[in-house]
Amino acid sequence: MQSKITKILKAIADPTRREIFHALVVAATAMPITQISGQFAISRQGITKHLKTLEDAGLIQIQTKGRERFCLADPLPLQEVNHWLKFYERFWDDTLQNLSSYLDNKA
Amino acid sequence: MQSKITKILKAIADPTRREIFHALVVAATAMPITQISGQFAISRQGITKHLKTLEDAGLIQIQTKGRERFCLADPLPLQEVNHWLKFYERFWDDTLQNLSSYLDNKA
DNA sequence: TATATTTGCAACCATATAGTTGCATATTAA
DNA sequence: TTAATATGCAACTATATGGTTGCAAATATA
Numbered sequence: 039m040q041s042k043i044t045k046i047l048k049a050i051a052d053p054t055r056r057e058i059f060h061a062l063v064v065a066a067t068a069m070p071i072t073q074i075s076g077q078f079a080i081s082r083q084g085i086t087k088h089l090k091t092l093e094d095a096g097l098i099q100i101q102t103k104g105r106e107r108f109c110l111a112d113p114l115p116l117q118e119v120n121h122w123l124k125f126y127e128r129f130w131d132d133t134l135q136n137l138s139s140y141l142d143n144k145a
Numbered sequence: 146m147q148s149k150i151t152k153i154l155k156a157i158a159d160p161t162r163r164e165i166f167h168a169l170v171v172a173a174t175a176m177p178i179t180q181i182s183g184q185f186a187i188s189r190q191g192i193t194k195h196l197k198t199l200e201d202a203g204l205i206q207i208q209t210k211g212r213e214r215f216c217l218a219d220p221l222p223l224q225e226v227n228h229w230l231k232f233y234e235r236f237w238d239d240t241l242q243n244l245s246s247y248l249d250n251k252a
Numbered sequence: 253t254a255t256a257t258t259t260g261c262a263a264c265c266a267t268a269t270a271g272t273t274g275c276a277t278a279t280t281a282a
Numbered sequence: 283t284t285a286a287t288a289t290g291c292a293a294c295t296a297t298a299t300g301g302t303t304g305c306a307a308a309t310a311t312a
Contacts, residue, residue: 047158105279113236129220
């Protein structure tokens, strides 16, 4: 099984999925699948697959209501990516300690 | 062609590539391919492919010296991931404005 | 010079991924 | 009740991905 961080990174590595996710975030409300797929050129089933990947990564939540399935964005898991990045931040942020001082602290 | 951000995200979405990259970062020095591959269970050619992906994403630089090819980590492109994340940060950081205020500003 | 080391290239394999279409089913509306 | 809508499931396709092995070429060492 893939790790959580791997699932999240793979989910956002696809440009179409990033678009879907972003659309859901700015919509700021749950949207049924057909409505989402109406905004994209690919088929509904293609969208459904992407939604599944996003759901597995925890980036969206899906709730069934009647015949519809409402998708809601949940950006919280992106915190994990942010945390992963944190270590490397020192390399582009001059205000942070650089690598050599990290290595010094480790020794 | 894939966008820069897509290349970077795909590069770090693979756990083996994250490991290779991290090893090069903490090594803080250029390492020849054979030396890198010695630290992993997969074949040298497998490593070479991963290095190519990392190089295409700009996350490592490779320099030939004699028969050896020295790989050096370059975390700078991760800044792009950081920038992409920035927009969603408000959802996990309470000190930032929330989505509704973003939407208000947009209106 | 002969040998060992480092590497690239090419072919190959299995599986994952991104997409499609067709059809059945459940729910809602006329 | 009949028709329209929203969805899932399954099969299929093409290409990408992560890995392997064998071999040739370039460079360094004995």
